[in-house]
Amino acid sequence: MGRALCHMPRGELKALAMTDEIIPTAAAASAPVPKDWIMAIAPYVPGKSKTDDGRSVSKLSSNENPFGTSEHAREAFRSAAMTLERYPDSAAVDLREALAAAHGLDPARIIYGTGSDEVLHMAAGAFAGPGDEIVYSRFGFSVYPIATRRVGAIPVVAPDKDYATDVDAILACVTERTRLVFIANPNNPTGTFCTRAEIARLHAALPAHVLLVIDQAYAEYLDPEDDDGGMELARTAPNVLVTRTFSKIFGLASARVGWGYASAEVIDAMHRIRQPFSFSIAASQAAVAAVKDTGFVERCRLHNREWRARFEAEIAALGNKGLRAVPSRANFSLVLFEGETSAETAYKGLMDAGYIVRWLPGQELPHGLRITIGTEEEMTGLIAALRKIVAD
Ligand SMILES: *Cc1c(COP(=O)(O)O)cnc(C)c1O
Secondary structure: OOOOOOOOOOOHHHHHHHHHHHOOOOOOOOOOOOOHHHHOOOOOOOOOOEOOOOOEOEEOOOOOOOOOOOHHHHHHHHHOHHHOOOOOOOOOHHHHHHHHHHHOOOHHHEEEEEHHHHHHHHHHHHHOOOOOEEEEEOOOOOHHHHHHHHOOOEEEEEOOEOOEOOHHHHHHHOOOOEEEEEEEOOOOOOOOOOOHHHHHHHHHHOOOOOEEEEEOOOHHHOOHHHOOOHHHHHHHOOOEEEEEEOOOOOOOHHHOEEEEEOOHHHHHHHHOOOOOOOOOHHHHHHHHHHHHOHHHHHHHHHHHHHHHHHHHHHHHHOHHHOEEEEOOOOOEEEEEEOOOOOHHHHHHHHHHHOEEOEEEHHHOEEEEEEEEOOOHHHHHHHHHHHHHHHHO
């Protein structure tokens, strides 16, 4: 087939000539051929919401808010039901203004997407491509390898320091081919935290061409004095993107609202590849109402802090059974099973008792369970069940 009648925008022919050289043609295949880098992706495994035999039980596997969402957010969502036929505002003006007012930001420098997952994908898509490298920590968030491979970039995994992010190990992985560093702070699935000084040190040592993406999905669970300084860096530095979500403390996981903040130049590049229309009108209005309900957020943060501490103390008391909780700053705890009872046994025993938690063999953590901090009732019941499992 000739190309004579095909039209390509100016500049594209040269790009095509280049890719033809690197990427072999699929013309001889009998079916569409996915890119190698796509087939190298291990699909994301979500938390379960039912037991293997179909019972609905306490779901402590996805770090959702056990108190639901703000009553104001629910009301705002409901009242948007009459506009389902309308496209949402592509510019997300209401949401950006609410966020800008709440955080003291420039609304023009806020990017948004269907969950912060999409914002992470946009960062990789705008700043990395085939042959480029993206660095993240071992036991980092499981979306980073997917976002990296999706754009044909090469994942470079820095060793951890007892499950936590090791800033020096990350820096040692950075080369002139590095385009992005992803760091979740606090991190999921470990709950570990890099201090403000560590983040500042990481940023100061990174070359100017590297975009530092600080994923703050759990920022609202931190004590106020534990601010990691990420937002301040995103305000002032040309190469820092902070991402946030409404899925965790705000209890709007189903609404799929995420956002990010960075320099005008970084945000401009990301806008070029975002979906023209993102989360629904109802989702946007729920998020706007949720931002304003600071009382709800504060109650959830305090409950989480109390029950996370109690849970960690309970696990410490089971230290003689080989259990250990990685110190967490988030709304979950990673419990390691280093004694006779395996994580798999505990996972199944908890499921029988009515609690679904996250067992993570696919993330190099076959000896770990990630357990979301639930209500008082859920935590009391789960702790009793866990005690019984390790005693038997
Ligand atoms: C849950 C989570 C997210 C994103 O969730 P969205 O629902 O896509 O906003 C991002 N990063 C980390 C570390 C998370 O745990």
